[in-house]
Amino acid sequence: MTRPHHHGEPHAHPAARRVRARIRTGTGTRTRTRPPTPFALAAPALLAIAFLLMPLLGILARTEWAELGSHLSSEGVTEAVKLSLLVSFCALELSLVLGVPLAWLLARVSFPGKALVRSLVLLPMVLPPTVGGVALLLGFGRRGLLGPWLEETFGIVLPFHTSGAVVAATFVAMPFLVISLEGTLAGLRPAYEETAASLGAGPLRVFCTVTLPLVAPGLAAGAALTWARALGEFGATITFAGNLPGATQTLPLQVYLLLQEQPEAATSVSLLLLAIAMAVLVGLRGRWAGTGRSRATPTPLLDEIAPPPGTPDPAGTKGISNTGGSPADGTTANGTGAGVSTTGDTSSPTGAAGPTGTGEPSGPGGVGGGWPLHARVTGFTELTLDAEPGTTVAVVGPNGAGKTTLLRALLGLTPRAHAELLLGELPVGSLPSHRRGVAWVPQDGALFPHLTALANTAYGLRAQGVRRTEARRQAQAWLTRLGVGHLAHRRPGQLSGGQAGRVALARALAGRPRLLLLDEPLAALDQTTRAQVRHTLRGHLAGFGGVCLLVTHDPVEAVSLADRVLVLEDGRAVQDAPPTEVTRHPRSPWVARMLGRNALAGTAATDGTLALDAGGSLVVADPVGEGTAVLAVIAPEAVALHRRRPHGSPRNVWPGTVREITAVGSRLRVLVTSANGPDLVAEITTEAAAELRLADGAEVFTSVKATEITLVER
Numbered sequence: 001m002t003r004p005h006h007h008g009e010p011h012a013h014p015a016a017r018r019v020r021a022r023i024r025t026g027t028g029t030r031t032r033t034r035p036p037t038p039f040a041l042a043a044p045a046l047l048a049i050a051f052l053l054m055p056l057l058g059i060l061a062r063t064e065w066a067e068l069g070s071h072l073s074s075e076g077v078t079e080a081v082k083l084s085l086l087v088s089f090c091a092l093e094l095s096l097v098l099g100v101p102l103a104w105l106l107a108r109v110s111f112p113g114k115a116l117v118r119s120l121v122l123l124p125m126v127l128p129p130t131v132g133g134v135a136l137l138l139g140f141g142r143r144g145l146l147g148p149w150l151e152e153t154f155g156i157v158l159p160f161h162t163s164g165a166v167v168a169a170t171f172v173a174m175p176f177l178v179i180s181l182e183g184t185l186a187g188l189r190p191a192y193e194e195t196a197a198s199l200g201a202g203p204l205r206v207f208c209t210v211t212l213p214l215v216a217p218g219l220a221a222g223a224a225l226t227w228a229r230a231l232g233e234f235g236a237t238i239t240f241a242g243n244l245p246g247a248t249q250t251l252p253l254q255v256y257l258l259l260q261e262q263p264e265a266a267t268s269v270s271l272l273l274l275a276i277a278m279a280v281l282v283g284l285r286g287r288w289a290g291t292g293r294s295r296a297t298p299t300p301l302l303d304e305i306a307p308p309p310g311t312p313d314p315a316g317t318k319g320i321s322n323t324g325g326s327p328a329d330g331t332t333a334n335g336t337g338a339g340v341s342t343t344g345d346t347s348s349p350t351g352a353a354g355p356t357g358t359g360e361p362s363g364p365g366g367v368g369g370g371w372p373l374h375a376r377v378t379g380f381t382e383l384t385l386d387a388e389p390g391t392t393v394a395v396v397g398p399n400g401a402g403k404t405t406l407l408r409a410l411l412g413l414t415p416r417a418h419a420e421l422l423l424g425e426l427p428v429g430s431l432p433s434h435r436r437g438v439a440w441v442p443q444d445g446a447l448f449p450h451l452t453a454l455a456n457t458a459y460g461l462r463a464q465g466v467r468r469t470e471a472r473r474q475a476q477a478w479l480t481r482l483g484v485g486h487l488a489h490r491r492p493g494q495l496s497g498g499q500a501g502r503v504a505l506a507r508a509l510a511g512r513p514r515l516l517l518l519d520e521p522l523a524a525l526d527q528t529t530r531a532q533v534r535h536t537l538r539g540h541l542a543g544f545g546g547v548c549l550l551v552t553h554d555p556v557e558a559v560s561l562a563d564r565v566l567v568l569e570d571g572r573a574v575q576d577a578p579p580t581e582v583t584r585h586p587r588s589p590w591v592a593r594m595l596g597r598n599a600l601a602g603t604a605a606t607d608g609t610l611a612l613d614a615g616g617s618l619v620v621a622d623p624v625g626e627g628t629a630v631l632a633v634i635a636p637e638a639v640a641l642h643r644r645r646p647h648g649s650p651r652n653v654w655p656g657t658v659r660e661i662t663a664v665g666s667r668l669r670v671l672v673t674s675a676n677g678p679d680l681v682a683e684i685t686t687e688a689a690a691e692l693r694l695a696d697g698a699e700v701f702t703s704v705k706a707t708e709i710t711l712v713e714r
């Protein structure tokens with residue numbers, strides 16, 4: 001073998017060996033040769049490391065280890081330690097109280113001057129702390145802007161008081177918390193919070209039960225860093241709060257003092273602060289600035305099979321993950337509440353109780369007790385939609401047609417379209433999303449990763465004020481009904497995609513919505529599984545008493561699950577009809593093709609033929625009025641293929657080339673493109689294909705009988 005080998009060459013240059021990186025891959029470890037590091041970069045980089053290391057080594061070298069104990073236990077130092085702990089923890093608390101809402105504001109709310117506010121947050125990080133101290137004096141000092149008012153109204157004098165040290169430490173340390181948390185919040189998938197709102201949770205509840213637990217690891221990292229920074233604060237403290245033993249003389253100030261009187265003791269205290277700072281940094285391992293790290297990997301919805309090996313951990317358990325958060329149970333907040341309210345409530349989705357009034361999962365025909373839908377949507381998507389209770393409407397259309405925009409408009413989650421929405425007698429279009437009673441199951445389910453399947457399912461009921469035990473009982477019943485009752489205590493990360501999908505559906509239905517929005521519930525499934533799950537889903541939808549809108553790209557799903565198919569194109573409804581009607585008379589080339597039909601757009605000509613928009617003409621059996629714009633729909637089975645030009649009755653015949661052959665069950669679909677005629681898909685038997693010796697690139701003729709062409713007015 002002549003290939004140069006990389007392992008263990010006896011004569012390889014050591015430097016060359018050094019620059020080889022071992023790369024871990026899914027299948028093992030392989031070596032790759034990196035370009036050598038330029039000396040001009042490596043040398044100053046090493047110098048920088050030495051520069052940073054030297055002072056630390058200095059402390060270690062000069063520490064009198066034998067005296068360390070006595071230095072650290074001296075009265076002044078222990079007093080300073082206590083004070084430092086008090087000040088740093090108070091500063092952390094204040095930073096949390098003020099900084100968490102500020103981070104949320106920066107991450108979630110658009111307002112003018114946001115960039116300026118962000119700069120203001122960052123300012124204490126770059127400002128010399130002594131300048132910060134001066135600024136604090138001028139703001140909160142006795143002769144500052146706010147100082148006299150604080151003193152007169154509350155009797156608070158910050159300088160020379162421990163509270164002053166807390167203010168100084170908060171001023172310099174809080175930015176670390178805000179920046180860290182803002183990054184984590186910005187990386188959180190909005191689907192979790194949006195789904196929580198669609199289940200009836202108000203913004204504060206969503207923040208406390210979904211947002212905070214999901215960003216807990218990022219928050220903890222930011223808090224640790226903030227605390228460490230507050231503990232080490234010196235410049236602003238001494239300038240603003242003074243150096244008063246027992247009141248404001250914290251550890252860093254003590255170090256400064258000791259340096260003049262007792263340098264060895266100063267070294268010992270410095271070592272203590274250094275050890276604490278190092279411990280915090282090692283504990284965080286660079287996690288604090290982790291923008292976007294708290295993303296949980298979405299799980300495919302309604303997938304019956306386990307995710308394939310190598311699928312990223314759905315719980316997002318690596319790095320700063322969502323699962324590391326405190327297990328805030330979505331069912332613990334909120335007190336007694338309204339329970340299941342019934343009539344007259346125009347603002348709460350709890351009006352949608354089941355006919356039994358118990359909110360118990362009911363059999364087919366009864367979850368919502370019947371909520372007809374009337375929606376008038378304006379904006380990017382423009383349409384009017386009316387549907388009787390229990391109707392499932394499949395929303396189909398090409399990419400970018402406005403399907404998601406329609407769903408988000410009905411949820412009140414997009415400024416791009418507005419929906420006047422009437423559910424039963426209730427106008428909900430002007431209500432915030434959590435008060436509409438519109439449940440949404442996004443494509444990946446968006447189960448809250450920090451809650452069990454049971455708590456996920458109970459979430460909507462709890463948000464609507466149902467008591468904890470009752471909510472859990474109903475949630476368990478829903479899970480059981482959807483065949484996942486035995487998985488109630490598992491977290492989403494421990495569920496297969498299909499199981500997670502069922503839980504997501506149970507969660508949406510348990511919240512007793514008046515309108516159910518499903519976004520491609522079967523998209524992630526393989527064909528066989530899809531058929532099984534479609535059957536199950538049909539059963540569950542039959543039991544839903546509201547209207548269900550189901551976005552799909554799958555024609556079989558649209559036709560088999562829905563009572564109506566709404567075809568969207570460019571934000572407009574081009575057809576809204578029962579599946580049989582859409583299949584027989586598709587009103588747009590796109591939907592015809594989606595349903596496996598050939599669709600040729602054209603205009604009726606004087607001689608009874610059809611002038612095709614793409615060029616050429618078509619002989620039809622039943623001509624329509626001259627000038628009428630129509631769509632000629634041709635089933636693939638009606639397209640015949642020939643090796644030689646067919647003779648005989650007047651037929652539509654075009655020469656073409658075979659471009660693609662795909663198997664559909666036991667038959668073959670053949671795409672034939674033509675320079676002088678339309679591109680057509682023909683469906684033929686495998687025997688016929690063999691007889692014609694069809695292969696990619698084969699020259700053939702396509703023919704269509706005039707009687708096989710259905711004309712649909714456009």
Ligand SMILES: Nc1ncnc2c1ncn2[C@@H]1O[C@H](COP(=O)(O)OP(=O)(O)OP(=O)(O)O)[C@@H](O)[C@H]1O
Pocket residue numbers: 380397398399400401402403404405406416
């Ligand atoms: N936030 C946004 N700002 C501006 N344009 C947007 C925004 N979201 C979507 N669009 C645009 O609006 C149109 C409709 O988008 P929408 O997501 O509703 O389509 P869709 O039918 O759901 O498509 P797909 O099948 O690809 O999911 C697209 O042209 C899209 O580029």
